[in-house]
Amino acid sequence: MIFLYEKIKDYFLSKGWKELKKEFKYKKELDLIFKDELDSIIFVRILSKDELIDRNSLLDNILELFSLKEEVNKIYIAMPKVYVSIIDSSPFEEYGIGIISYDEKKVMEISPAKFFKTKSKIEEEKMEKLIPFETLKLKEELDNIKKRLINLEEIVRSLNNEIKILKSQSKPIIETKISKEEIIITPPSSENIPSFLKDNPWIEILAKRGREEKIAV
Amino acid sequence: MYGMNEEEYKKIYVFGADYGTSDFKYGPITCGEKPEKIENRGYFPDKSSIMYKITGIEKDIIVGKDIPLYLEAREDLSTRLIYPMRNGIIEKNDEKSWRIVKEISKYALESFKPIEEKFKGFYLVASLSAIAPKYMYEKLFEIYDDINKEEKLIRAATIIPQTLAVAISHKVPTCVVVESGHGNTQVCPISRYPIRNAILAINRGGGDANALTAEILKDSGYGDLAKEEIVVRKIKEDLGLIPRDLDKAIEYAKKNPEKFITKYKIPGTRIIVNLDNYSWTRFLIGEYVFNPNHEIFQSYFRRGMPKPSDVKIGDFYFRGMLDFGEAIAESIEKCPIELQPYLYKQILLSGGNFNWNVPEQLKDIAIDSATKIKLLLEEKGIKDTNVILTENPQFSVWRGCIVYGYAVPYDYIWSWDRMEGWLKYY
Numbered sequence: 001m002i003f004l005y006e007k008i009k010d011y012f013l014s015k016g017w018k019e020l021k022k023e024f025k026y027k028k029e030l031d032l033i034f035k036d037e038l039d040s041i042i043f044v045r046i047l048s049k050d051e052l053i054d055r056n057s058l059l060d061n062i063l064e065l066f067s068l069k070e071e072v073n074k075i076y077i078a079m080p081k082v083y084v085s086i087i088d089s090s091p092f093e094e095y096g097i098g099i100i101s102y103d104e105k106k107v108m109e110i111s112p113a114k115f116f117k118t119k120s121k122i123e124e125e126k127m128e129k130l131i132p133f134e135t136l137k138l139k140e141e142l143d144n145i146k147k148r149l150i151n152l153e154e155i156v157r158s159l160n161n162e163i164k165i166l167k168s169q170s171k172p173i174i175e176t177k178i179s180k181e182e183i184i185i186t187p188p189s190s191e192n193i194p195s196f197l198k199d200n201p202w203i204e205i206l207a208k209r210g211r212e213e214k215i216a217v
Numbered sequence: 218m219y220g221m222n223e224e225e226y227k228k229i230y231v232f233g234a235d236y237g238t239s240d241f242k243y244g245p246i247t248c249g250e251k252p253e254k255i256e257n258r259g260y261f262p263d264k265s266s267i268m269y270k271i272t273g274i275e276k277d278i279i280v281g282k283d284i285p286l287y288l289e290a291r292e293d294l295s296t297r298l299i300y301p302m303r304n305g306i307i308e309k310n311d312e313k314s315w316r317i318v319k320e321i322s323k324y325a326l327e328s329f330k331p332i333e334e335k336f337k338g339f340y341l342v343a344s345l346s347a348i349a350p351k352y353m354y355e356k357l358f359e360i361y362d363d364i365n366k367e368e369k370l371i372r373a374a375t376i377i378p379q380t381l382a383v384a385i386s387h388k389v390p391t392c393v394v395v396e397s398g399h400g401n402t403q404v405c406p407i408s409r410y411p412i413r414n415a416i417l418a419i420n421r422g423g424g425d426a427n428a429l430t431a432e433i434l435k436d437s438g439y440g441d442l443a444k445e446e447i448v449v450r451k452i453k454e455d456l457g458l459i460p461r462d463l464d465k466a467i468e469y470a471k472k473n474p475e476k477f478i479t480k481y482k483i484p485g486t487r488i489i490v491n492l493d494n495y496s497w498t499r500f501l502i503g504e505y506v507f508n509p510n511h512e513i514f515q516s517y518f519r520r521g522m523p524k525p526s527d528v529k530i531g532d533f534y535f536r537g538m539l540d541f542g543e544a545i546a547e548s549i550e551k552c553p554i555e556l557q558p559y560l561y562k563q564i565l566l567s568g569g570n571f572n573w574n575v576p577e578q579l580k581d582i583a584i585d586s587a588t589k590i591k592l593l594l595e596e597k598g599i600k601d602t603n604v605i606l607t608e609n610p611q612f613s614v615w616r617g618c619i620v621y622g623y624a625v626p627y628d629y630i631w632s633w634d635r636m637e638g639w640l641k642y643y
Contacts, residue, residue, distance in 0.1 A: 158332055164247045165229065165331055194250050196616040202385045203624045205409055209637065210629035 004102055005030055008046055008078050011100075011107040017042065024071060026064050033072075040073035040115070044100070047079050059091065066095045074113040076100050084110055221335070227627045230372070232339035233618030234325060235379065236318070238302050238346075238398045242615040243325035245339065246623065252615040253328070258300045259317030260284050280320045304400040305346030306531050307353060319360045326370040338365070338372030338642065342622035344614050347378040347396065347405045348418050350531035351633075358640055365642050373639040375622070375631060380405035380416075382617025383567045387607055391556070392563035393545060395590070397506075397570035399423045401535055404548040406560050413636075415551035417544050420535035421525040423570040426453055426506045429514075432522050433502070437495040448483060452490060456481055458583040459503030459573050461592065463511055466582045470497035476578065500583075503573055507589050508540035542593025564590065564604040567613060571606055 009032055013019065017034040020041070024033070032044040045065055051057050065075045077092070078100035089111065092099055096114025100107060197203070221229075228246070235242040237257055244252035260279045284298075301307050301314030308314070326339060341361065345353060354376050361374045380394035384407045391408045402419040406412045430453040431443040442448050456479065460466035470477045477496035482489050492498065505514060509525060518524045525537035536544070549560045571586040584592075587604040594602050607613055631638040 161331060162333065165333060194616070194619075196250075196386045196388075196613075197620060197623065200385070200388045200620055201390055202388065202620055205390055206385075206621060206624035207626065209625050211626070 004104075005046060008032070008044070008100065008102055008107050012042070012044065024068060026068070041071075041118070042074045042076065042113070043068055043072040044076045044078055046102075047077060049080050049083070052079060052083050058087070062091055062095055062097060065097060069096075069116040070119050073116055073118060074098065075116075076109075076113050078102055078107075081106075223627045226335075226337075227340045227373075228623055230331075230336065230339045231619055231622035232326065232329065232341045233615040233622065234322065234341060234343045235382070235614040235618060236302050236321075236343065236345055237379075237611075237614065238305060238400065239300065240611065241321050241325070242612060243329075244615070245329050246619050250616075251612055253325070254611075255281050255321070255324075256284070256300075257302050257321065258284065258298060259313075259320055261297045261299070261313065263297065278316055278320050280317060281324050302346070304530065305348055305398065305403075306350065307356075309352050309356070315356060315360065318357070319363060322360060323364050323367075323370075326364065327368075330370060338369050340622050340627070340639070341371050341374040342618035343374065343376045344379045344382045344618050345376055347380040347403045347411065347416050348401075348531060348533045349378070350533075351636075353531075354636070361640075362642065369643065371642055373627070373641045375625070375637070375639050377618065377621055377637075378405065378411050379614045380567075381407060381411045382614040382621065383565060383607060383610075385617035385620050386613040387565055387605075389563050389565065391559045392565050393549060393560050394565045394567060395541065395545065395571075397422055397566070397568040399570075402541070402544070402568075402570070404544050406548055406552050406556075408552070408556055408560075410637075412552055415548050416533070417539075417548040417551075418530075418533045418535045419525075419539055419541070419544055420528055420537045421506070421509065423450075423453075423506075425509075425525055426457065426502055426570070428522055429505045429517060430457065430502055432517050432520070433492070433495060433498045434490070436498075437490075437492050439490060442488070442490070448488075451483060452481065453502055454572070455574065456490075456492070456499050457502035457573060458499045458576075458579065459507065459586065459589045460500040461582055461584050461588075463500060463504045463513070466500045467497050467513075469582055470500065503583075503589075506541075506570060507586075507593060508542070509538055510540060540593055541590055542597055542599075545590065545594065546597055546599060558601075561594070561599060561602045564602060565607055566590065566604065567607045567610050569610070571610075 009019065012032065012034050015036070017036045020033040020035050022033050022041075024031075024043070027033075028045070030046045032046070034042045034044070036042060043065065045061060047058070047061065051061075061077065065077070068075060075096070076098040079087070079102070081101040081103040084099060084101040089099070091097075092111065096116065098113030099110040101110050102108075231246045233242070233244060233246075233252060235252075239257060240254050241257040242252045242254050258280070261277065262279065299313055299317060301311070301317045307318070322343075326341070329339075330336070343357060345357070357376060358374065361371050365371050380396050380403060383394045383396065384390070384392050389407075393404060393406045396403045396405070400422045402422055404417040404419070406415045427446065427449050431449045434440070434443040434449065434452065442452075458466075474494065474496055477499060478491065478493060479496070480489050480491045501513065504511060527537050528535050539547075545564060549557050552560060566586050573586055575583050575585050585606065587606045590604045591602055594600075594604075625637075625639070627639060629638045631640040
């Protein structure tokens with residue numbers, strides 16, 4: 001288990017997160033606490049196979065961890081891979097708790113944790129509401145500019161497509177005039193045609209399909 | 218049609234679709250030299266899985282470049298991730314594979330659908346394996362009809378054999394195209410038309426060379442690596458050699474082992490493979506593809522390596538042990554005698570199974586695919602042959618489709634007798 005504990009810890013550390021030695025209510029020996037680049041606090045509980053035999057144990061853990069939501073920003077439960085594929089995920093979704101699967105080979109995030117606002121964050125937001133009117137107006141302007149930029153990108157993309165089509169219309173790749181009686185094929189007129197169309201004897205052969213006697217083979 | 222006649226319209230909206238065994242290449246004439254490429258596969262997500270619920274996937278089949286984003290680390294992945302054209306043929310009742318073909322076709326056409334009003338659907342040229350039975354043509358035309366019921370993307374469609382497309386893109390009207398892929402090899406003579414009665418199929422391809430490479434790895438003490446298909450294929454591609462003469466090559470390699478021992482590091486890993494005293498077996502890998510009849514291969518068959526067998530798939534008998542030289546000769550001999558000398562003068566080799574390394578220092582004993590075929594034909598008394606390894610083999614079929622669609626007149630209507638022409642949808 002210690003090997004797996006270190007593996008799970010490495011997984012989070014590899015994201016550039018820092019381990020915290022903070023104490024919390026219900027913190028167990030194998031629980032991990034991290035701080036990410038945005039200073040969010042993440043709580044990870046590692047459950048072993050033995051702890052998962054009893055269904056109540058899983059629910060107890062979910063409820064216990066959910067009570068931490070005002071103190072930490074994200075909560076994860078790490079479980080053996082084999083259990084992740086068989087458990088009912090709905091309580092996790094309901095409580096916003098993320099799932100991590102682990103085995104001897106790999107640790108991976110199966111579903112993300114919901115971001116909880118801690119008590120201190122809620123206080124901060126209350127302060128933000130007192131931001132002056134001018135700042136809010138600037139924010140609104142910025143949102144408008146973003147929308148206009150997205151629209152412009154869309155227009156450029158569709159213009160690009162149209163240019164492609166127009167190019168192929170204005171410079172026909174090869175002039176091939178076909179009538180029931182006569183087939184006139186002029187050589188390629190443009191230097192920009194793909195190499196496989198240039199001087200290809202099949203153009204003449206294929207242009208006669210349906211206009212020549214069937215070749216019996 | 219905005220002042221444009223139908224023939225002009227067709228030339229602007231020709232669309233090529235090459236249903237290859239591993240990759241699907243697609244795109245309109247405006248793509249230029251290279252088409253778009255996705256893997257020819259589809260993924261059926263497990264609807265009961267957590268991932269399915271959490272990601273809120275609406276489709277029950279996924280195709281295209283996003284597949285890796287949906288894959289799950291589940292044991293039944295092999296049954297959910299399906300390559301429908303692995304052997305060039307789809308069984309008539311293989312509904313899952315046909316669904317993938319439909320989704321892939323729709324995905325390709327939608328991704329290039331122009332926005333202008335004059336667009337009334339593409340002139341679609343699809344390409345299937347030369348050994349594809351008639352029901353596959355029927356089924357594909359039905360699929361295109363279904364796609365049109367949802368959105369009018371196809372004005373007319375036609376289907377041509379991949380071997381014909383190769384000949385077209387290489388600008389050779391009279392030739393023999395030998396196409397060798399993962400599962401099998403086809404020999405198809407062409408003289409302005411594919412000569413269907415002379416097509417010969419061989420039940421041997423790159424996958425068989427992989428099987429032999431796995432046996433060699435086991436003998437050399439790398440049994441664990443032998444189970445990893447991708448690793449085995451990589452080792453085959455990088456270490457396998459085609460011998461000019463197998464007996465002489467083995468004798469030379471055993472006398473001069475230092476010239477053949479290579480410490481091969483598998484890219485992106487720490488694994489190093491050293492065949493050491495078994496380095497002479499590098500020649501077996503190449504020889505086996507072209508000619509599996511040497512007695513040395515019997516010991517591998519006796520130890521359980523599957524022997525390429527004769528089988529009937531679709532309308533074709535696939536021969537297991539036929540060497541490539543004999544196969545080409547047999548195929549050409551089914552053509553009119555007057556035509557035969559011309560066919561021997563243009564033999565085009567196409568497909569990934571013909572790409573082999575020839576190290577500079579081993580040039581006297583290791584050779585390329587074209588030389589090997591030439592030698593195999595010489596052994597049968599056929600001289601003055603010209604064998605060419607095709608350039609850009611992965612795009613040549615798509616290119617052939619574009620030329621075909623561009624040149625074949627719009628009013629040349631599909632005929633089931635000729636297996637040619639345009640099937641008009643509206």
